[in-house]
Amino acid sequence: MTDKDKRLKDYVLEAVNFLKQNLSDKGKIFVAFSGGKDSTVIAKLMEISELNYQLYYSFTGIDPPELVRFIRENYRECTFLHPKKSFWKDLESHIPPSSKIRWCCTSLKKEPSYKINLFHRVEGIRSEESSRRAKYKRVNHFEKLGITKYYPILEWKEWQVWEFIGDYSLEYCKLYDEGFGRIGCVICPFNSKGSKQLHCKKRWPKFFKKFEETIEILYQKRMKQGRIMNFPDSRGFCEAWYKDDSARWYKDENTKKPIWEEENLQAINI
Numbered sequence: 067m068t069d070k071d072k073r074l075k076d077y078v079l080e081a082v083n084f085l086k087q088n089l090s091d092k093g094k095i096f097v098a099f100s101g102g103k104d105s106t107v108i109a110k111l112m113e114i115s116e117l118n119y120q121l122y123y124s125f126t127g128i129d130p131p132e133l134v135r136f137i138r139e140n141y142r143e144c145t146f147l148h149p150k151k152s153f154w155k156d157l158e159s160h161i162p163p164s165s166k167i168r169w170c171c172t173s174l175k176k177e178p179s180y181k182i183n184l185f186h187r188v189e190g191i192r193s194e195e196s197s198r199r200a201k202y203k204r205v206n207h208f209e210k211l212g213i214t215k216y217y218p219i220l221e222w223k224e225w226q227v228w229e230f231i232g233d234y235s236l237e238y239c240k241l242y243d244e245g246f247g248r249i250g251c252v253i254c255p256f257n258s259k260g261s262k263q264l265h266c267k268k269r270w271p272k273f274f275k276k277f278e279e280t281i282e283i284l285y286q287k288r289m290k291q292g293r294i295m296n297f298p299d300s301r302g303f304c305e306a307w308y309k310d311d312s313a314r315w316y317k318d319e320n321t322k323k324p325i326w327e328e329e330n331l332q333a334i335n336i
């Protein structure tokens with residue numbers, strides 16, 4: 067054990083040992099790096115573990131500019147992965163994303179990363195972030211892709227993340243100091259709960275202007291194709307989607323009854 071290791075707290079040492087035991091003989095390791103607090107911890111743990119690795123950031127084009135700047139300034143060695151099409155171009159030919167239909171996660175994050183021929187991958191996901199993640203195993207093999215993922219801080223609590231960042235005096239994205247608990251895509255269906263989407267709209271209005279313009283293009287395109295829209299106009303849809311990502315884009319095709327009722331429009335437009 068090195069002097070450096072002796073200074074480590076139990077939970078840090080445990081995570082470093084987990085990395086060493088599982089990955090020492092696996093060659094170069096792909097490390098998914100988002101620029102968020104958990105990724106900041108992962109990057110440091112990889113450095114402490116002295117494994118052979120490379121950080122990769124999926125450049126979504128809809129992340130906060132402050133986050134992208136933070137990565138460029140503090141993690142110059144990080145490789146940026148770019149999607150085939152921008153979010154906006156893709157949006158023109160899809161439906162608005164929802165937490166159930168996350169086509170953008172596939173095209174902006176997953177597909178670009180699959181082009182990298184490194185099959186052992188480390189990610190900074192944590193159980194307490196969602197009920198879905200709470201069910202994850204610490205080592206997950208994805209048969210079809212031939213990829214194995216390792217989650218060294220799966221059981222860490224948020225306080226441990228911040229304690230680690232403090233102990234190692236790590237730089238972190240300052241958007242956390244503005245009260246953002248999780249940092250990622252500015253316009254995301256997962257923000258459409260509570261007031262986060264509207265808070266983001268105030269903070270990054272240009273992204274939302276572009277979103278509304280693109281939704282209008284998509285709306286008109288679908289109308290011309292004869293689709294029956296659930297909202298009288300694209301603005302009505304956006305206002306509803308900001309508050310609930312399950313807002314219906316098309317009218318319910320089974321019952322042919324509008325899910326949307328005119329009187330509700332006023333309630334949502336407040």
Ligand code: SF4
Pocket residue numbers: 126163168170171172174175250251253254255256
């Ligand atoms: S907007 Fe949300 S769902 Fe889409 S890529 Fe970003 S995180 Fe994934």
